[in-house]
Amino acid sequence: MKNTFLLFGLPGSGKGTQAQRLAEKFGLQHISCGDLFRLHIKSNSEFGQKATTYISRGELTPDKETTMMFLEHLAQQALSNTFVIEGFPRTLPQAAAIESFITAKDGYIKQAIFLDVEVEELVKRISGRRICPICGHIYNLYYFPPQQLEICEIDGALLERRTDDKEQLVRHRLHTYLVTESPVWEYFRTKSLLTKIDAMRPIEEVSSDICQILSDSLASEVGYD
Incomplete structure (x- = not known):
């Protein structure tokens, strides 16, 4: 395993x-814990069934199950790759587990980047989200609403909101994430690996800053000079 970047x-x-932008620009392998969760939920696997129960309550799936699922997937990948991982680790036990796994594969964590956004902004971004059940187009009632409220502009379908996007659940979920993840950010900060980026700005500005960090980090690596 080569370098691993955590987002x-x-x-x-x-x-x-x-x-996704980093993976495309630098040719990295992107692994999303959220995508893995959704795949398991869609396939109705044993893990997916457990995860659905917790998510519907705005809670996190327990460490043991999440870590096992994630590391099993990571072990199936080509370990000669350079990875960008997002959504994992979320707790200190998960951080210790992935560090041990990567070290055992003769790799190391190169950088950890934290996208900093105010909680009230996150509530709007998530609770305002609406999805077309037919074409999959995503709207946001606060930032890019459809011309006709709750109706898809593409096919006229009634827009849907994910169960866990309801404001009360969103606030509870954000609080839970904040309590459990903040020690992880501090953990990597004490190792001089964490860089905080203001993600309240436009996507392109945020992307530019992250790309610069990775460019500097990979400057000495073969193929990135």
């Missing part, structure tokens, strides 16, 4: 979008 941020911070 942190509360739900709605844009870490998924930024991780």
Whole structure:
């Protein structure tokens, strides 16, 4: 395993979008814990069934199950790759587990980047989200609403809101993430690995800053000179 980059941020911070951009620009392998959760839920696997129960209550899936699921997936990847991982680790036990795993594969964590967004902004980003059940187009009632409220402009379908996007659940989920993840950010900060970025700005500005960090970090690596 070569270098691993971790991308942190509360739900709605844009870490998924930024991780995809990094993967495309630098040829990294992108692994999203959220995407893995959704795949398991969609396939109705044993893990997916458990995760659905916790998510519907705005809670986090327990460490043991989440860590096992994630590391099993990581072990199946080509370990010669350079990875950008988002959405994991979320707790100190998860941080210790992935560090041990990467070290055992002769790799190391190169950088941890935290996308900083105010909680009230995150509430709007998530609770305002609406999705077309037919074409999958995503709207936001606060930032890019459809011309006709709750109606998709593409096919006229009635827009839907995910159960866990309801404001009360969103606030509870953000609080839970903040309590459990903040020690992880501090953990990597004490190792001089964490860089905080203001993610309240436009996507392009945030992306530019992250790309500069990775460019500097990879400057000495073969193929990135």
